[in-house]
Amino acid sequence: QSEKMRKPEWLKIKKGEMRDIREVERMLAANQLHTVCREANCPNRMECYGNKTATFLIMGPNCTRGCRFCNVTKEAPLCLDPEEPAHVAKAVVELGLKHAVVTSVTRDDLEDGGAAHFVAVIRAIREASPGTSVEVLIPDLRGNWAALEVIMNERPDILNHNVETIERLYPEIRPEAEYSRSLELLQRAKAMQPDILTKSGLMLGLGETEEEVLKLLKDLRAHEVDLVTIGQYLPPSAAHYQVKEYVHPEVFEALAEKGMAMGFQDVSSGPLVRSSYNAGKVYDQIQAQ
Ligand code: SF4
Numbered sequence: 149q150s151e152k153m154r155k156p157e158w159l160k161i162k163k164g165e166m167r168d169i170r171e172v173e174r175m176l177a178a179n180q181l182h183t184v185c186r187e188a189n190c191p192n193r194m195e196c197y198g199n200k201t202a203t204f205l206i207m208g209p210n211c212t213r214g215c216r217f218c219n220v221t222k223e224a225p226l227c228l229d230p231e232e233p234a235h236v237a238k239a240v241v242e243l244g245l246k247h248a249v250v251t252s253v254t255r256d257d258l259e260d261g262g263a264a265h266f267v268a269v270i271r272a273i274r275e276a277s278p279g280t281s282v283e284v285l286i287p288d289l290r291g292n293w294a295a296l297e298v299i300m301n302e303r304p305d306i307l308n309h310n311v312e313t314i315e316r317l318y319p320e321i322r323p324e325a326e327y328s329r330s331l332e333l334l335q336r337a338k339a340m341q342p343d344i345l346t347k348s349g350l351m352l353g354l355g356e357t358e359e360e361v362l363k364l365l366k367d368l369r370a371h372e373v374d375l376v377t378i379g380q381y382l383p384p385s386a387a388h389y390q391v392k393e394y395v396h397p398e399v400f401e402a403l404a405e406k407g408m409a410m411g412f413q414d415v416s417s418g419p420l421v422r423s424s425y426n427a428g429k430v431y432d433q434i435q436a437q
């Protein structure tokens with residue numbers, strides 16, 4: 149690796165209390181649950197579990213798409229587990245989560261993209277733990293807006309859908325997705341339930357220019373997105389899309405400022421920020437405003 153591509157100091161992870169992390173993850177495994185936290189070996193686990201936030205990966209673990217930055221396996225998807233909503237709800241209670249993020253692989257094989265399953269999970273969590281806010285991080289549903297409406301009618305506390313990267317890189321990095329379709333999804337979600345917060349996120353270090361990132365932020369705002377997350381791309385393995393740059397923390401800070409000036413309610417921007425990082429805290433702050 150060249151000097152330039154060696155991992156800089158700011159990306160090195162503090163040694164947290166692995167024992168606490170393992171305890172939480174043992175419980176999740178006992179409930180046959182997948183979390184993005186564990187699957188992605190997320191560097192923020194200590195902090196998020198401590199803040200009573202976790203991200204459940206439902207309908208997984210196999211995806212019908214194959215984005216080049218993603219660690220999820222592209223294989224034939226599994227049948228939906230009708231017990232999954234109850235398992236997620238039980239884990240939310242056992243972990244005492246204040247904020248649950250529910251996401252899924254993309255299920256292009258399902259007519260509704262998994263919308264009904266999302267709804268079942270939201271319901272089960274609310275029934276078991278009425279005080280827990282629920283954020284859904286959904287796939288693009290192949291533009292099935294009736295399926296989106298099914299999810300929005302359940303009124304999740306936050307509707308999240310990541311654009312992941314700038315428009316120019318879509319064909320190369322996420323050939324099965326469409327930038328404009330993702331923007332349309334966010335705008336339609338807002339139109340369906342105007343008082344529900346919408347959120348999106350992107351990664352830096354994939355070869356985008358600053359100008360392109362600012363254009364993306366403007367596009368998100370023009371589609372009435374309320375919250376944004378910006379983090380550093382870290383390739384899951386050498387076989388994945390190569391990181392092009394480790395972006396300096398100051399650049400992340402400057403983007404947060406520029407984003408706030410565009411009118412977002414929150415822009416979480418930093419090398420270790422992930423789509424669900426601090427999600428509960430941000431939600432609480434906005435509710436308190
Ligand atoms: Fe889990 Fe998201 Fe926190 Fe990572 S940032 S530990 S994926 S909730």
Ligand code: SF4
Pocket residue numbers: 211212213214215218219220252253254287
């Ligand atoms: Fe990963 Fe989502 Fe792409 Fe599937 S659609 S490969 S889960 S980023």
